[in-house]
Amino acid sequence: MSAASLFFALLFYFATVVLVAGVAAKVYEFARTPAPLKIPTTPAPTTTFGVVLRMAREIAFFESLFKSNLWIWVFGWAFHFALLLVLLRHLRYFTEPVWAWVVWIQPFGMYAGFAMAGAAACLWARRFLVERIRYISTPSDHLMIALLLGIAASGLMMKFVTRTDIVAVKAFFLGLMRFDWQALPADAPLYVHLTLVAGLMIVFPFSKLLHAPGVFFSPTRNQVDDPREHRHLAPWAARLDA
Amino acid sequence: MAAPEFAVPVLEEFPAVPALQPGAMAHNKPFVASAPLNGALGFPGELPEDWQPRAIAHMGELLHKYRSLRVFLDSCVHCGACTDKCHYFLGTGDPKNMPVARQDLLRSVYRRYFTLPGKLFPALVGARDLTREVLDDWFRYFNECSECRRCSVFCPYGIDTAEITMAAREILDSVGVGHKYVNEIIGKVHKIGNNLGLPGPALHNTVEGLEEDMKDETGEDVRMPVDEAGAEVLLVTPSADFFAEPHVYSLIGYAKVFHAAGIRWTLSTTASEAGNFGMFIGNYEQLHKVAGRIRQAALELGVKRVVVGECGHAWRVAYSFWNTLNGVGAGGDDHYAQLLQKQLDPRYKQPSHICEVTWDLIRRGALTLDKEANDHRVVTFHDSCNVARASRMGDVPGGQFEIPRAIIRAVANHFVEMAPGTTHEQTFCCGGGGGLLSDELIELRVKGAMPRMAALKNVVDQHGVNFMAMICAICKAQFTKVFPYYGFKMGMVGGVHQLVSDAIRLGAKQ
Ligand code: SF4
Ligand code: SF4
Numbered sequence: 001m002s003a004a005s006l007f008f009a010l011l012f013y014f015a016t017v018v019l020v021a022g023v024a025a026k027v028y029e030f031a032r033t034p035a036p037l038k039i040p041t042t043p044a045p046t047t048t049f050g051v052v053l054r055m056a057r058e059i060a061f062f063e064s065l066f067k068s069n070l071w072i073w074v075f076g077w078a079f080h081f082a083l084l085l086v087l088l089r090h091l092r093y094f095t096e097p098v099w100a101w102v103v104w105i106q107p108f109g110m111y112a113g114f115a116m117a118g119a120a121a122c123l124w125a126r127r128f129l130v131e132r133i134r135y136i137s138t139p140s141d142h143l144m145i146a147l148l149l150g151i152a153a154s155g156l157m158m159k160f161v162t163r164t165d166i167v168a169v170k171a172f173f174l175g176l177m178r179f180d181w182q183a184l185p186a187d188a189p190l191y192v193h194l195t196l197v198a199g200l201m202i203v204f205p206f207s208k209l210l211h212a213p214g215v216f217f218s219p220t221r222n223q224v225d226d227p228r229e230h231r232h233l234a235p236w237a238a239r240l241d242a
Numbered sequence: 243m244a245a246p247e248f249a250v251p252v253l254e255e256f257p258a259v260p261a262l263q264p265g266a267m268a269h270n271k272p273f274v275a276s277a278p279l280n281g282a283l284g285f286p287g288e289l290p291e292d293w294q295p296r297a298i299a300h301m302g303e304l305l306h307k308y309r310s311l312r313v314f315l316d317s318c319v320h321c322g323a324c325t326d327k328c329h330y331f332l333g334t335g336d337p338k339n340m341p342v343a344r345q346d347l348l349r350s351v352y353r354r355y356f357t358l359p360g361k362l363f364p365a366l367v368g369a370r371d372l373t374r375e376v377l378d379d380w381f382r383y384f385n386e387c388s389e390c391r392r393c394s395v396f397c398p399y400g401i402d403t404a405e406i407t408m409a410a411r412e413i414l415d416s417v418g419v420g421h422k423y424v425n426e427i428i429g430k431v432h433k434i435g436n437n438l439g440l441p442g443p444a445l446h447n448t449v450e451g452l453e454e455d456m457k458d459e460t461g462e463d464v465r466m467p468v469d470e471a472g473a474e475v476l477l478v479t480p481s482a483d484f485f486a487e488p489h490v491y492s493l494i495g496y497a498k499v500f501h502a503a504g505i506r507w508t509l510s511t512t513a514s515e516a517g518n519f520g521m522f523i524g525n526y527e528q529l530h531k532v533a534g535r536i537r538q539a540a541l542e543l544g545v546k547r548v549v550v551g552e553c554g555h556a557w558r559v560a561y562s563f564w565n566t567l568n569g570v571g572a573g574g575d576d577h578y579a580q581l582l583q584k585q586l587d588p589r590y591k592q593p594s595h596i597c598e599v600t601w602d603l604i605r606r607g608a609l610t611l612d613k614e615a616n617d618h619r620v621v622t623f624h625d626s627c628n629v630a631r632a633s634r635m636g637d638v639p640g641g642q643f644e645i646p647r648a649i650i651r652a653v654a655n656h657f658v659e660m661a662p663g664t665t666h667e668q669t670f671c672c673g674g675g676g677g678l679l680s681d682e683l684i685e686l687r688v689k690g691a692m693p694r695m696a697a698l699k700n701v702v703d704q705h706g707v708n709f710m711a712m713i714c715a716i717c718k719a720q721f722t723k724v725f726p727y728y729g730f731k732m733g734m735v736g737g738v739h740q741l742v743s744d745a746i747r748l749g750a751k752q
Contacts, residue, residue, distance in 0.1 A: 030313055041667075042632060042633060043667060045639065064397060068396035131262050138320070139367075206358050207367075208317070214317030214399055227565050231572070
């Protein structure tokens with residue numbers, strides 16, 4: 001096994017641990033921190049089921065963003081939906097035999113790669129072209145899009161230009177999962193792709209990518225509008241009356 | 243009105259998003275609270291030597307107490323969807339008034355002291371040390387946010403800049419940098435019982451005068467009882483209703499409604515204030531303490547219902563927070579909550595908004611209304627932010643929009659809506675909410691009112707609107723002040739119950 005293979009094997013173990021542990025720690029922190037007051041942005045659902053629907057619309061369709069800004073919605077939604085398809089498509093590198101529905105979505109996932117790159121490019125362009133968004137952008141905002149765009153571009157490159165030996169790539173990842181390490185094909189676009197993906201996994205729990213778990217914990221979206229019917233009291237607040 | 247020392251925005255039919263004018267409001271200087279004002283609320287009198295570590299420690303404390311703060315500071319992706327949603331940005335063009343930029347004033351410091359990348363690579367992630375300049379920027383720009391929550395409607399993660407502003411003001415107070423206007427008012431509530439510092443005897447005098455006026459006007463003995471034990475309803479209303487115009491016309495309206503329906507009601511000198519500025523400074527202890535006066539009055543007077551008058555943030559506090567803070571509502575199990583549940587009538591929503599009460603009576607045919615009495619008016623309705631985006635009325639979501647409108651339609655023949663996108667949950671703040679209704683902030687208030695003024699001008703020009711009805715004491719005071727800057731008459735501002743008052747016919751049913 002080459003040094004490169006060993007390096008990527010270790011990198012992915014490390015990245016996985018950071019991603020899983022980091023996000024778990026953040027989710028634990030979000031969950032543990034009390035929300036002492038009822039603050040749903042109204043009009044809000046008056047039942048738990050209604051809240052589930054509100055969240056589902058928010059997560060599946062970006063409802064609030066749709067009301068807010070059509071361009072950001074178009075690019076943002078396209079980007080995320082494409083990303084979802086691409087991720088699902090990649091399941092085939094981690095499953096043996098490959099599930100039937102994963103086989104079925106392969107062609108969609110492929111085109112989604114282009115959509116993802118295109119949408120990311122448009123979002124990036126907005127960071128330069130729209131004065132207000134330029135003002136609020138930090139270097140890390142630019143880097144994040146560059147990272148995602150790099151991942152998409154290197155992935156598409158492997159598929160459509162250089163033709164990486166994906167059978168060997170799959171063997172490598174299945175090997176990682178089974179602790180039976182296999183060699184990784186020596187291939188520049190693949191190295192780039194995997195390095196960037198590992199980088200993304202590592203920064204995830206420390207960056208704005210936390211919006212993914214965060215949205216589920218947003219009190220303005222996930223609270224039921226029933227303050228007159230049910231008392232809502234955080235433990236630290238209850239002590240004031242004791 | 244003296245000529246303003248600033249340019250009043252020109253009202254366009256479709257106001258454009260302004261180009262950025264960095265520092266456009268940097269000269270804005272809210273007055274800092276004096277040491278005694280801060281001290282009365284338990285805050286340090288002035289900025290202590292070690293303010294920086296104290297402020298950071300306080301931020302750490304808040305991060306453990308408020309999930310909203312933690313989630314909102316972590317989740318913003320800088321998408322920019324909120325950048326053109328704040329009336330203060332639209333009116334001033336100052337980029338720090340864009341909601342996300344306002345949040346970033348705090349977020350940058352959070353990143354620096356509480357996140358790994360901010361500790362390691364501050365420049366990369368926009369993290370900053372908490373310096374004196376940053377603190378001054380906080381004080382300025384967190385007092386340029388009216389906590390109206392318009393931005394939270396549009397953010398894909400529901401990030402509510404109001405929560406960030408409240409946390410920032412709480413941190414500022416913890417190091418002795420309070421806003422004079424707000425801290426002075428909270429002090430008055432503790433000392434005298436209401437925001438305006440109106441003592442009990444003055445309150446008695448005022449209502450006696452009003453009773454006489456109503457006698458002259460209607461020939462009926464419409465009462466405005468104070469501290470009457472055994473009344474059915476305790477009415478808690480913003481103290482501005484007692485003597486400010488046009489507020490007082492709504493107070494007269496409430497009295498006539500109760501009179502016509504034969505409901506025994508009372509005001510209370512203990513709870514002579516519905517407003518709760520504790521919310522504006524994000525200080526839970528103050529919020530709790532101020533709300534405690536209501537519980538005390540309700541228990542002492544033995545009332546069956548607690549009803550809240552026309553006030554936006556007061557209704558937010560009452561509707562959303564009272565059950566939490568003082569047990570007015572269902573389901574509490576502490577001592578006071580239990581007492582209140584035994585005493586208050588469970589057939590009514592506790593607390594109720596005066597609009598809920600009036601609309602219920604109208605629906606049941608309990609009021610005689612003469613709509614023609616309002617025929618000289620073409621009415622539009624301004625949704626107040628805290629009612630629209632932080633509370634509800636009635637049984638279904640959106641009742642806070644429908645019920646006041648239903649009342650207006652029942653008491654007036656000419657009603658016109660302002661443009662969609664400027665009403666309901668997308669309503670624009672009056673420009674004076676969130677504790678910004680003070681004189682030194684007049685430029686901000688005038689400019690912040692621009693989006694609402696533009697929407698109003700359209701219906702004035704197209705439909706001849708000559709009355710903007712609302713249900714908020716702060717909105718009323720703010721608009722009365724800023725209307726003249728935009729060429730509107732002060733008399734166009736009024737309460738929903740002012741319209742009710744003019745239309746209601748007393749004695750007809752007997
Ligand atoms: S809460 Fe209102 S005033 Fe504050 S930033 Fe958001 S839109 Fe502006
Ligand atoms: S809309 Fe929300 S996520 Fe987007 S920039 Fe504003 S606060 Fe951040």
